[in-house]
Amino acid sequence: MPTETFEFQVEARQLLKLMIHSVYSNKDVFLRELVSNASDALDKLRLAVLRDDTLDADTSDLHIEIDIDAEARTLTVRDNGIGMSHEEVTRLIGTIANSGTAAFLRELREAGDAAGADGLIGQFGVGFYSGFMVADEVTLLTRRAGESEGTRWSSRGEGTYTLETVAEAPQGTSVTLHLKPADAENQLHDYAAPWKVREIVKRYSDFITWPIRLVPEPREGEDTPEPETLNSMKALWARPREEVSEDEYRELYQHIGHDWREPLETIRLQAEGTFEYQALLFLPSHAPHDLFTQGYQRGVQLYVKRVFIMDDCEELLPPYLRFVKGVVDAQDLSLNVSREILQQDRHIRMMRRRLTKKVLSTVKEMRESAPERYATFWREFGAVLKEGLVTDSENRDALLAAASFASTHDAGAPTGLRAYTERMKEGQDDIYFMTGESREAIENSPHMETFRAKGVEVLLLTDPVDEVWVDAVGEYEGKRLRSIAKGEIDLGGDEDGTADEEKDKQGEAYAALLGWMTEHLADDVKEVRLSSRLTVSPACVVSDADELTPALENMYRAMGQ
Numbered sequence: 001m002p003t004e005t006f007e008f009q010v011e012a013r014q015l016l017k018l019m020i021h022s023v024y025s026n027k028d029v030f031l032r033e034l035v036s037n038a039s040d041a042l043d044k045l046r047l048a049v050l051r052d053d054t055l056d057a058d059t060s061d062l063h064i065e066i067d068i069d070a071e072a073r074t075l076t077v078r079d080n081g082i083g084m085s086h087e088e089v090t091r092l093i094g095t096i097a098n099s100g101t102a103a104f105l106r107e108l109r110e111a112g113d114a115a116g117a118d119g120l121i122g123q124f125g126v127g128f129y130s131g132f133m134v135a136d137e138v139t140l141l142t143r144r145a146g147e148s149e150g151t152r153w154s155s156r157g158e159g160t161y162t163l164e165t166v167a168e169a170p171q172g173t174s175v176t177l178h179l180k181p182a183d184a185e186n187q188l189h190d191y192a193a194p195w196k197v198r199e200i201v202k203r204y205s206d207f208i209t210w211p212i213r214l215v216p217e218p219r220e221g222e223d224t225p226e227p228e229t230l231n232s233m234k235a236l237w238a239r240p241r242e243e244v245s246e247d248e249y250r251e252l253y254q255h256i257g258h259d260w261r262e263p264l265e266t267i268r269l270q271a272e273g274t275f276e277y278q279a280l281l282f283l284p285s286h287a288p289h290d291l292f293t294q295g296y297q298r299g300v301q302l303y304v305k306r307v308f309i310m311d312d313c314e315e316l317l318p319p320y321l322r323f324v325k326g327v328v329d330a331q332d333l334s335l336n337v338s339r340e341i342l343q344q345d346r347h348i349r350m351m352r353r354r355l356t357k358k359v360l361s362t363v364k365e366m367r368e369s370a371p372e373r374y375a376t377f378w379r380e381f382g383a384v385l386k387e388g389l390v391t392d393s394e395n396r397d398a399l400l401a402a403a404s405f406a407s408t409h410d411a412g413a414p415t416g417l418r419a420y421t422e423r424m425k426e427g428q429d430d431i432y433f434m435t436g437e438s439r440e441a442i443e444n445s446p447h448m449e450t451f452r453a454k455g456v457e458v459l460l461l462t463d464p465v466d467e468v469w470v471d472a473v474g475e476y477e478g479k480r481l482r483s484i485a486k487g488e489i490d491l492g493g494d495e496d497g498t499a500d501e502e503k504d505k506q507g508e509a510y511a512a513l514l515g516w517m518t519e520h521l522a523d524d525v526k527e528v529r530l531s532s533r534l535t536v537s538p539a540c541v542v543s544d545a546d547e548l549t550p551a552l553e554n555m556y557r558a559m560g561q
């Protein structure tokens with residue numbers, strides 16, 4: 001059959017160029033990427049067969065195989081999983097399909113220099129293309145389970161790739177790397193050495209639930225030895241907690257979270273009884289760039305009795321915990337469970353409640369026992385979590401206990417509501433806050449003057465969601481949440497010597513002026529009145545207590561309402 005040549009898409013070409021010229025020292029990650037793809041392909045095949053028993057596929061010995069040819073200096077990663085059709089190879093391998101790669105390129109553009117690139121390769125999983133860090137030619141042979149013909153894809157990474165239809169190909173995918181001659185000199189990068197491969201698999205892929213086998217090199221005059229299984233294949237969430245090391249958790253997180261940084265916190269939960277399940281959840285240390293966009297893929301992986309069922313299972317956690325990664329393995333669900341069934345399942349709802357509470361209590365604990373980690377968490381995810389104050393009244397108290405806010409008390413450290421109330425002045429009944437676009441904007445507002453003068457603490461709320469939750473929540477432990485930009489604020493006139501009598505006198509003295517101003521400004525304001533809230537500015541605009549705050553008014557106006 002004819003071999004056709006195609007050009008890579010622009011972004012793919014950029015990425016390949018980076019890979020080829022990479023001086024990134026940790027090139028080992030290419031193997032992690034290929035094994036990860038092979039593992040996904042085996043998961044997909046098992047699921048496809050469960051869903052469709054007419055599919056003509058061989059599932060008798062699903063595994064991953066690594067085959068080294070030291071003489072030819074090639075390394076092949078082979079799986080007998082789902083494989084790819086001709087169309088899929090074109091779509092998935094010729095373009096930038098994965099979101100991790102797109103994010104990688106975006107960050108790279110922002111970082112703006114090639115020196116930053118190598119560091120970023122380590123942070124993002126850049127998938128299939130990472131093979132070009134160690135190979136000057138990559139060949140992929142694949143056949144989709146159930147189809148008769150296979151496809152061969154090949155490229156030297158220099159702008160083009162070739163495609164060819166192959167009559168005979170084993171089910172699944174094999175990726176062959178022609179290792180760069182230069183790396184042979186360097187022991188650290190000698191990927192044709194079995195010890196090296198063994199070590200990388202152990203380090204990055206031990207938890208993969210499929211066997212990863214190293215094909216032994218044939219020796220003349222000897223029987224070929226049995227292939228050696230390199231990984232322990234243990235599902236971490238099913239092993240006793242004390243047997244699993246931090247490193248193992250981290251590797252699993254990096255595999256399922258597509259994040260090559262450390263997780264901030266690991267959460268385990270075992271539920272026994274009528275509905276049994278294990279959960280292993282991770283709080284990331286960085287918010288993904290697309291957390292607030294519509295298409296954000298949220299949710300954790302769902303397994304049923306160790307069988308992978310789906311990624312991004314949204315039913316297991318509420319939307320405001322969409323950044324949580326992890327695995328939930330349920331013992332009593334059907335392997336054929338669908339999203340529709342999940343949405344209605346009573347047990348799933350119970351599970352979701354329990355997992356939600358567990359995440360929130362973990363954040364609270366972190367706040368008490370690891371303040372620095374908590375501070376990182378809140379900086380990255382506070383704005384998302386606050387959505388829960390509006391949508392999840394059941395967990396409102398737990399959310400308030402987990403929440404922090406910028407405050408005039410200490411510019412460097414956000415405060416919790418509990419700490420705020422403990423600092424409240426004699427006679428102060430309410431918790432004061434002001435919303436605005438930035439800390440600076442709020443601090444320069446005339447509304448702040450008297451609070452500053454009297455040393456009354458004000459929370460400075462700058463996330464868009466703040467406007468909404470303060471109304472929804474209304475109070476904390478019997479103390480009203482009050483905007484300092486709304487209604488009449490009485491901070492107790494006595495302190496600055498303005499007694500009630502005095503106020504009355506002033507009122508009389510200014511009555512005529514106020515009346516005149518009210519009349520002349522009638523188109524713009526409802527009333528002009530004397531205020532004790534200012535110390536320096538002559539006047540400020542306030543809303544009625546039940547009206548929109550200026551910031552919310554701006555927000556609605558910006559949205560064209």
Ligand code: ADP
Pocket residue numbers: 033037038041079081082083084092093097098099100126127128129172173
């Ligand atoms: P990602 O794994 O993050 O999607 P990759 O660059 O690693 O990105 O792979 C791109 C896509 O190519 C995968 O999503 C998958 O659809 C396909 N693919 C890669 N390797 C295999 C494989 N061994 N078997 C089947 N499909 C594969």
Ligand code: MG
Pocket residue numbers: 033036037127128
């Ligand atoms: Mg991948």
